[in-house]
Amino acid sequence: MRAMVWFRRDLRVADNRALSAAAHDADQLVAVYFVTPAQWKSHNDAPAKISFWLKNVQCLKIELQRLNIPLLIFEVADFSLVPSIIEEKCRQLNCTGLYFNQEYEVNEAARDGSVIALLKNAEITCKTFHDRILIEPGAVLTGQGKPYTVFTPFRNNWAKKIVETDTSVLPVPKPAEKISDLECCGHEILNDYIEPFSEDFWPVGEKAAQKRLAEFCGQKLAAYSQTRDLPALDGTSRLSGYLTAGVLSPRQCFSALNQANNASDKLPDFTSSAGVWLNELIWRDFYHHVMVAFPRVGKGYPFQLATERISWLYDKKHLLAWQNGLTGYPIVDAAMRQLKQTGWMHNRLRMVAAMFLSKHLLHDWRFGERWFMQNLVDGELASNNGGWQWSASTGTDAAPYFRVFNPFSQSKKFDKDGVFIRQYCPELENIPAKALHDPMLLQAEVKKRGLGYPAPLVEHAFARNRAIEAFRK
Ligand SMILES: Cc1cc2nc3c(=O)[nH]c(=O)nc-3n(C[C@H](O)[C@H](O)[C@H](O)COP(=O)(O)OP(=O)(O)OC[C@H]3O[C@@H](n4cnc5c(N)ncnc54)[C@H](O)[C@@H]3O)c2cc1C
Structure with a gap:
């Protein structure tokens, strides 16, 4: 045959x-x-x-x-x-x-x-x-046979189901019988669409992906719960691009995680580093399940349809400033430039940047969802849409609308010494760390040094109140 x-x-x-x-x-x-x-x-x-x-x-x-x-x-x-x-x-x-x-x-x-x-x-x-994911869409349902719309109960049931799921990692198959009269064809087509991209960040091939997985589980997983929110560190797996392209399977990740977790047949405790990482893989499953159960999210509609009535603003200059990392909020700008330069953005910063666009600038989250897709190497509809709708408070498990991250507090907490900010905003290289997390001090330093860094597009307290009011209405 x-x-x-x-x-x-x-x-x-x-x-x-x-x-x-x-x-x-x-x-x-x-x-x-x-x-x-x-x-x-x-x-x-x-x-x-x-x-x-x-x-x-x-x-x-x-x-x-x-x-x-x-x-x-x-x-x-x-x-x-x-x-x-x-x-x-x-x-x-x-x-x-x-x-x-x-x-x-x-x-x-x-x-x-x-x-x-x-x-x-x-x-x-x-x-x-x-x-594509660990547990098939539709296989984790509530007691009433309905899809979950909140992550934690989904995860609890997922943890029960995964035990009965075949998560075995299959080996590379044996060579097939050679077909004498058939050669590979069409390979020249690929070159027409391959553009330069950050290959240092994304070495290609299964072996590179497996090496990264092994290094992460061997060297970084144990500290993941402490390092995962610090963008200056290489503390997360950076496997998302491989999972999206299917160069790596989620079962390979799950198996490596279990081996690193001493191959116990129990799932890791969700408060341990291994458990926190597993939690992220489950988020990936969750958002795929949501996308299949509620197809509207993949067709440009919010999960919470009432949020269609929000009066979003539109200001092309603001949108461009956000896209190009010129908002005057250093952590947002560094994040947006990381996206452009590497095709990846740290998870903490995806939340900060997404909330900034949807709450501070009060722009429709779909502009941001699209921009991320147009730039991410790991762009995946389910996770991108889920992450955007979470940040914009329009989704299943959304952040409550009155929660608006203050980007300056976020950078103070997660990039205290400004190492990440300076990496991507070199014009701020000599600014003292304290000023990177304080708009008044930052403006004074920028003025004193004659730097070409912009003033904040909007003031935090004003923008926060405006967003809360728009959502409340
Ligand atoms: C606004 C926004 C947009 C996002 N867009 C995408 C996207 O297009 N593609 C994408 O793969 N992830 C997306 N994420 C989720 C997350 O930011 C990335 O998966 C993560 O940063 C990838 O880095 P990593 O491989 O080092 O993750 P790790 O922390 O090592 O996590 C391991 C894997 O778990 C999965 N994962 C981690 N966090 C999440 C999450 N919150 N939701 C779903 N899966 C997760 C990824 O496959 C990731 O590779 C988005 C998050 C937000 C807030």
Whole structure:
């Protein structure tokens, strides 16, 4: 038997449910990947993320060649032509089965539905797998059989369900039987879309991802609960880009975590460092479950529909200042510049920057959600949308609307010596740390030294009251 494996955001050969099943069922395998520029554009996928994906496709090709699996790459504008091409290629190449891992976003799920329907008519077996998060969407429900809308009870039930879930890490399959008359094709297409991006920050390939996971669990996990909120330290795993592209699986993370946690068969205590990290992986599951249960969040609507009535402001200059890291709030500016330079932003700062746009500037959170997607290497609809709606107080588990982080207090707490701020705002290099966390002192220093750093766009207390009033109304 010959089967086709369709790679999407699961760019790895280790612990890949669809690939392993295909390798088990068939003697010969063919792999396909689609380059879809118009779809990327409509999804606001960042050029850096696309480049990271495509570089990983190049690595995948080499790994697949070792397994005697040729990778065929096709370019289509968007998803609409994918079903017919898959059907045609399956027929041409005599593939009797198609294997792929599920994607849960609205457009992706619709595309997959069309593929399944078309192949059914063509009598080609289609096997799909749950692979992207730890527990499948819809499998963690309340006692009334409803989806959770608050994280902590979701997590408590998740912790019960994970014990009955297959989280085993599958090995790389054995090489398939070689197909003599079929070569890889379409690889030159990738180069058309690969742009320079911060490869030092994001080394590509499964081995790089696994190395980062091993280093994190071996060297940093133990202190994670103390270091995770300090952006000047490299205290978090920085695995998000790999998880988003599927270069690493969440089960590989869960397994490494359990091994680091002395391989006990119990979940770590959620107050321990290992437990705090697991908590983050569960947030990722949670937001995917929310996205599937409430598809409106993936279609541009807030989870809390009443928040559609908020009178958001719009000031192009303010939006541009926020995007370019020129708000006059050093921690926000450093964060926004980190995003532009590395394609990543520290989690604490994502919350600060998102709250600043939605509360201080009172701009619709969807502007920020889009900007993050257009710049993040780890941009993932479920987590990005969840994080934005949390910060803007419009989401499931949202911060109460009257909670408005003061960016100066946040930097004083989490970047006391200003190390992170100075790294990304070099114009503030010689300003004493105390002034970085105090708007009056900062303005005095900037004036005294004749620095070109802007005054704050809005004053904190005024902006806070304005936001609370807008939400209260
Ligand atoms: C406004 C906003 C936007 C965000 N956008 C994204 C996004 O597009 N893609 C994305 O992967 N994460 C997003 N997050 C969540 C989080 O900020 C990143 O996952 C994290 O900073 C990635 O760094 P890390 O890999 O070092 O995380 P670690 O702290 O090492 O956590 C391990 C993994 O858990 C997951 N994770 C961690 N925190 C969260 C969280 N709050 N929600 C969901 N998953 C989480 C990630 O996959 C991460 O790689 C967003 C958060 C906010 C507040």
